[in-house]
Amino acid sequence: MTSQAxxxxxxxxxxxxxxxxxxxxxxxxxxxxxxxxxxGLSGPRLSALSVVVFGGxxxxxxxxxxxxxRPPTMSRLVAGLVHAGLMEAVRDPDDxxxxxxxxxxxxxxxxxxxxxxxxxxxxxxxxxxAAGEFTAVAGALDxxxxxxxxNPNHTTP
Amino acid sequence: MTSQAxxxxxxxxxxxxxxxxxxxxxxxxxxxxxxxxxxGLSGPRLSALSVVVFGGxxxxxxxxxxxxxRPPTMSRLVAGLVHAGLMEAVRDPDDxxxxxxxxxxxxxxxxxxxxxxxxxxxxxxxxxxAAGEFTAVAGALDxxxxxxxxNPNHTTP
DNA sequence: GAGTTTAGTTAGCTTGGCTAAGTAATCAGG
DNA sequence: CCTGATTACTTAGCCAAGCTAACTAAACTC
Numbered sequence: 425m426t427s428q429a430x431x432x433x434x435x436x437x438x439x440x441x442x443x444x445x446x447x448x449x450x451x452x453x454x455x456x457x458x459x460x461x462x463x464g465l466s467g468p469r470l471s472a473l474s475v476v477v478f479g480g481x482x483x484x485x486x487x488x489x490x491x492x493x494r495p496p497t498m499s500r501l502v503a504g505l506v507h508a509g510l511m512e513a514v515r516d517p518d519d520x521x522x523x524x525x526x527x528x529x530x531x532x533x534x535x536x537x538x539x540x541x542x543x544x545x546x547x548x549x550x551x552x553x554a555a556g557e558f559t560a561v562a563g564a565l566d567x568x569x570x571x572x573x574x575n576p577n578h579t580t581p
Numbered sequence: 582m583t584s585q586a587x588x589x590x591x592x593x594x595x596x597x598x599x600x601x602x603x604x605x606x607x608x609x610x611x612x613x614x615x616x617x618x619x620x621g622l623s624g625p626r627l628s629a630l631s632v633v634v635f636g637g638x639x640x641x642x643x644x645x646x647x648x649x650x651r652p653p654t655m656s657r658l659v660a661g662l663v664h665a666g667l668m669e670a671v672r673d674p675d676d677x678x679x680x681x682x683x684x685x686x687x688x689x690x691x692x693x694x695x696x697x698x699x700x701x702x703x704x705x706x707x708x709x710x711a712a713g714e715f716t717a718v719a720g721a722l723d724x725x726x727x728x729x730x731x732n733p734n735h736t737t738p
Numbered sequence: 739g740a741g742t743t744t745a746g747t748t749a750g751c752t753t754g755g756c757t758a759a760g761t762a763a764t765c766a767g768g
Numbered sequence: 769c770c771t772g773a774t775t776a777c778t779t780a781g782c783c784a785a786g787c788t789a790a791c792t793a794a795a796c797t798c
Contacts, residue, residue, distance in 0.1 A: 441719050442703035444726060446613065446696075447635075449606040452729035456603065457649065466755080468785060478604075485745060492614060497786055499747060504784080521745040521794045539603075546599035549728045557724045562598050564721035567714045569601060571706045572609035623786080625754060642776060652777060654755055661753080678763045678776040743796070753786070758779100765774070 445568075452546075459541040463534060468493075470538065472501050473510055477527045477535045484513070484523040510534060602725075609703075616698040620691060625650075627695065629658050630667055634684045634692045641670070641680040667691060 460470055468491075475481050475490045488498035502525060505511040510531030516522040527535070550558060617627055625648075632638050632647045645655035659682060662668040667688030673679045684692070707715060 437719065438707040438715070439700065439704045441715070441722060442700045442707055444722050445609075445707075445718065446700055446703055448722065448726045448729040449609050450729075452602075452606050452725070453610060454649075455729065455731070466784070483745085492611070493785085494787065495746060496748080496788085500785075519745085519795070523746070543596065543599045543603055546603055546728070547596045549731055550595040550599055550602075553724060558595070558598070560717075560721045561602065561724050562594065564717045564725075565598060565601050565605065567710060567718050568609070568721075569605045571703070572605040572607075572612065574612070574706055623753070640776085650754085651756065653757085653779080656778060657754075676764070676776085680777070739798105741797085743794100745794080746792085748791070749789085751787080751789105753784100755784070756782080758781095760779070761777085763774100763776080766772090768769105768771095 456542040456545060459545060460538060462541060463538040465534070465538075468501055469505055469508075470535070472498070473505060473527060473531055473535050474539070476511060476525055477532050482524055482526070483516075484525060487525060505531070613699040613702060616702060617695060619698060620695040622691070622695075625658055626662055626665075626667075627692070629655070630662060630684060630688055630692050631696070633668060633682055634689050639681055639683070640673075641682060644682060662688065 457467075460467070463470060465473070472487060472491055475487060479490060481487050481490055484498055484502055485495060487502070488495045491498065493501075502511060502513055502523070506513055509528060511525060511527055513523045513525050516524045550561070553561070614624075617624070620627055622630070629644060629648055632644060636647060638644050638647055641655055641659055642652060644659070645652045648655065650658075659668060659670055659680070663670055666685060668682060668684055670680045670682050673681045707718070710718070
């Protein structure tokens with residue numbers, strides 16, 4: 425029994441790796457979330473703002489889908505963020521049903537500061553690793569990123 | 582310029598890896614969260630139940646801390662879960678201020694089913710990887726798990 | 739141009755978050 | 769042991785965040 429993944433051993437190993445990766449992601453984000461208290465924003469607002477700043481989302485409906493929330497909920501979240509001066513929402517002149525949404529400079533800098541706090545904490549942890557450990561994490565990142573951003577709607581062919 | 586991490590290059594690389602790992606974790610869980618709709622439970626209830634089932638948490642206060650929520654909030658979440666027959670809360674006979682909390686069989690099986698759905702989706706993604714890619718992820722897991730579960734309250738010595 | 743679809747909003751409800759203040763049990767001195 | 773402090777949780781009452789149902793308005797269809 426070697427550590428090489430043979431065709432037979434693969435499915436069980438995949439389930440095991442999936443279980444561990446899932447759990448690790450939960451614990452990692454739970455831990456980093458502590459830093460968000462400093463932002464003064466609620467979780468849902470911070471998350472919506474983050475999608476607008478980093479994800480390049482432009483309309484209210486897109487934002488609702490991205491956040492897995494219904495349009496009325498997002499409508500109010502956006503209203504709150506606009507009121508707080510962190511976002512702007514403008515009617516699209518080409519399709520006046522649509523709300524074009526973007527972050528203000530204030531919103532962007534507030535969000536960047538928050539993300540910097542999270543990343544800083546994680547960076548400190550990574551800096552403590554042995555060289556081999558660090559390389560292992562860095563080497564897995566391309567693949568983890570691909571899985572993380574995979575299209576959720578694919579059907580098995 | 583090699584891919585080996587030298588003592589000089591390390592800090593910048595660590596920040597880069599932290600940024601990417603953070604973002605990947607967010608996207609991964611956002612994607613897997615879609616599966617939770619099938620459970621019929623709200624996010625906060627599912628999360629609290631999960632901590633009780635997997636984390637071995639025993640008291641209401643511990644649970645509130647684990648979920649980064651105030652005691653009154655957890656009080657109501659637990660009340661709802663008890664009412665739904667997914668948890669039991671009993672006064673500790675040795676210290677009658679505390680609520681000993683545990684999942685019922687129904688709660689445990691509901692949660693296991695939900696986690697199975699999430700893990701199944703992730704497993705399918707992992708099974709599609711090339712052998713080398715899979716090994717890279719599996720090899721990084723020990724380290725990622727250690728970072729994910731690190732004590733959040735450590736002070737730099 | 740009448741009907742349909744799409745994008746958001748409004749109304750009104752439940753749940754989930756908080757603080758402030760209360761109750762009850764335990765602990766620590768004197 | 770009794771008095772005061774601390775701890776664990778609950779109650780009350782507020783606002784934010786989730787939902788569905790029903791509405792408005794714009795854009796498509798033909």
